[in-house]
Amino acid sequence: MCQINEEDDEAFQALKAAAENKTAISRKCMSCDQDACVVVRIADPMCRKCFEEFFIHKFRSTLSKSNVFGRGERVLIAYSGGPSSTALLHLIADGLSVNARRRLQFQAHVAYIDESSLYPESIDIRDKVTDLITNRLQHPLHIVPIDDNLDKDHDFQQILTQRTKSLTAREELVRRRKLKLLFDIAIRENCTKLITGDNCTKLAAQILSDMAQGKGAHVALECVRIHS
Template sequence: KCFEEFFLHKFRSTLSKSNIFGRGEHVLIAYSGGPSSTALLHLIADGLSVNARRRLQFQAHVAFIDESSLYPADSINIREKVIDLITNQLHYPLHIVSIDENLDNDNSLKDLLFQHTKSLTAREEFIRRRKLKLLFDIAIREKCTKLITGDNCTKLAAQILSDMAQGKGAHVALECVRIIYIYLE
């Protein structure tokens, strides 16, 4: 109990002191259903709650990219669980987008992946970039000025090593940022 209270206090304190988020600002939280993004969502929910001493002042929106077309066996009932958690328990606006959205009707993303990418690394990079593009589209549509992802250190380290192995070492600093600023025109 002590650790949890201290951790929540540190999280709220760090965000409020940094002045990253303005009062009433719309912020998009990327939610994958995994443990890291679930922990992030609960930290933010606690920080936005009325009972919090140092209450966060932004408006949270949650985005979920539905990957059931890529991994049908792994995604049984995950959509319903996400809807229940976000809308019924936390009461945040939820934006669900299929990873196949805005593609030609003739091609599914799965078909495109197997036709045009030769390696597993290329497929993973394509899916990662596709998800990020969809998140940007949602953020712009909902007038969110920031995007928060719930990546953990292991995923971040793997991404950095992968980028360096592919000759993208100049982008390491950009990969380390977990709050992405979106400039609306």
């Protein structure tokens, strides 16, 4: 997001060294007495199995209490193949399964923005995404290239190199382009909500970046995780 070389920063190096030397959590799981691997809610140690159960329960109870999604509503899930949206996709797929407690009731559609014209190596990711969504999870999949609906004489790579002068501007343009395409897919497929796999770290980075770019009062509008 920013262009400062973090590797040269003394504070960054100190934090990195501290993280590498961090010892494993030497506490027992609060639920089953196995060795804990994570501490949640400040002081509750949990093993992997108990943490997964806790996390899935939290996800479903939060959604069901909020009544965000109506029964049978068409909802578009933005999937990039990265860890956050993969976790989101699996949480939703699990919640939609017939045997799930507090079963989710909406219809899930999945959107993937194909960035292979910018990053040729991402063709492999696209193939894996197609296999996962279509064959294993069996949700409708909508793949749209990042060059979609552009003037035939220009591709997105050209626009990026010709019209932006900094890495920050390029990242912002790519982010906005992807969001625009996701909205287009949602409208075309009659999906009334769009879910993206943002996490707290991404949102924090986005807020700081937006503030640094002087967006002021619009910062709050840039960080909505469920778009209706």
